[in-house]
Amino acid sequence: MADGPTITTIAERAGVSIASVSRVLNGLPTRQETVRKVMAAADELGYVRNAVARSLKSRRTHQVAFAMADIGNPAYLAMLREIQPVLKAAGYRLVLHSTDAVAADEIDVLHSLGERYVDGLIMSPLRVTETHLRMLATARAPVVIIGSVPDGTPVDNVRADSRTGVRLAIDHLHLLGRRRIGMVNGPLDTVPGAARGAAYREALAAVGLPYEEKLVEIGDFYRAEGRRAVATLLRRAPDIDALMCANDLIALGALDVLRAAGKRVPQDVAVVGMDDTDLAAASWPSLTSVSLGSAERGKAAAELLLDRLQNGDREPRLVTVLPRLAVRASTAGEASEGGRSS
């Protein structure tokens, strides 16, 4: 692992100055003969440009960071899968942070932008605090936020429309004749939790169903929590005939509990998940799920950031991605069999 060659090494071997070497390497106009000599020397030495020195001088790292709230959550994973190729195609490397949805970690990441090891950041915070907003306003590099941010915040923003998403699901259930539609939600102090809770209430109203406290249970966005919450709900309201779950993991927990309780899905209780992850197609019965377009949001975020990197001072932009309902067996009978595979 001997010290690699630098442009100085090349310059000596080719008998030219380092400036010429640099020019050749960057394709700037140079005499043919010089080009030949430099190329030959570079080849023989197995030269590779030092990215660090290059970044220092050019003030561009060609790296972009993505701060995922939760690396285990398939929704964020779907974003990552779209972000990666977009960045790669544009010649950027991806630095991955996992913040475990801890606000302090997110703030750390924002702070670390000052170290200038990346040209920009894509971030999907679960909660947006005052501190977030303050740091966003003074961030040392462009940031794109996936998730909602107050109007006027000076960053590019990509949003899901969970309101419409929940609406799609409730309409679907209502059309199928369901009238006792329960909801299992995640924590109300998270952005998605709050939005989905409110949307549920609204959607019920829209189809003319009453909102009943006892049909709603709050847990967390995990399968085990989903089980717990649904068990509680069933005890409280045994006549429930449909469940709107705030994500797919919760919905899987619901399937577990319903099966154990001897309820048939979808005949007795229809179940809808949210995020339309790979798990939805894999489960049995396969899970009807509201896709909030994680993949599209990731792609949009990456594109917004790349655009901003080329054009530093355009207006902040807001992109909203439309939801879609993926109907599968857990609401629509035995028929459909999801086919997404990775």
Place this chain on the structure above:
Amino acid sequence: MADGPTITTIAERAGVSIASVSRVLNGLPTRQETVRKVMAAADELGYVRNAVARSLKSRRTHQVAFAMADIGNPAYLAMLREIQPVLKAAGYRLVLHSTDAVAADEIDVLHSLGERYVDGLIMSPLRVTETHLRMLATARAPVVIIGSVPDGTPVDNVRADSRTGVRLAIDHLHLLGRRRIGMVNGPLDTVPGAARGAAYREALAAVGLPYEEKLVEIGDFYRAEGRRAVATLLRRAPDIDALMCANDLIALGALDVLRAAGKRVPQDVAVVGMDDTDLAAASWPSLTSVSLGSAERGKAAAELLLDRLQNGDREPRLVTVLPRLAVRASTAGEASEGGRSS
């Protein structure tokens, strides 16, 4: 986004030299009064160290790359989930590459080590070619390979033991009384494909069952391919009573086809997957699966690399992770209900 403060800015404001600033910032012995002045200036200016300049001088980037073969494959994802926190705890950032299992991309990544934008690399190649080996031998930064590499290759290496893994599964099926055990494998020119195929043959011999060509079908490591392969297999050998699948996605495809063919799982056909991903616990019936310890392998790889970064010239080390059989409903009846949630 005005140009951030540098140590020069601080030096001016504090009325000291940049050397003193650097010393204070690095905790080297300095007079109290100077420390105070520098700290005050740094705070007021909101100074953050420039990582690029630091790296250039110190020849350390505090970044490590992970080249995933396939970002959509839960097995690699499990590795990522372990690697990330280990690196973070040690103060390293993670640069993520997705090579889509394309050899050329993997070579690119190895080549790019010459750019010195990372201190080391963890890589999980699907196939190991001559070129791989040549580049590994001359890599400009330490590399840890997850997957098998010929003895004598001068890199740290973390292996799964798919031989024992398949053996566990076949023993299990044999104990359950299955005698017509088919296999659905991925491409034989991949490292895992070859290993699993050979292991299947060996394991059959170990329990005294004959190897039959017609019980084996090759596809690829995806669900749709699994469906196709199992359909073919069923046509060719309708009396099959167990299926050993080379990964969980294939096994899910098998479940699809068996259900459609009216075969009960596990009563008529028992199914075993491999990798023990989240999907295994999510499917229904839940899937018995051989865990090859993806998480442990990721963790081991990260630790090997960190160790190597501190101690550049110790002997290459080989870590082998033991497999484990996660028994679920697809072989053992209705009883168990997997509970892993993320």
Place this chain on the structure above:
DNA sequence: CCACATGCCGTAAACGTTTACAGCGATTTT
């Protein structure tokens, strides 16, 4: 009172690039 050690600090060089500027030989213009 001088020699010397000690503790801090500033100057300057280095890490490996990119790039403004000036120099220089050859060609073109007047």
Place this chain on the structure above:
DNA sequence: AAAATCGCTGTAAACGTTTACGGCATGTGG
């Protein structure tokens, strides 16, 4: 034939750090 232009090249500075080295006070021992 002198002047201007042109194409190419080398010198040197800069990016923001870290760090070897020497200098300057201060304190100690003879």
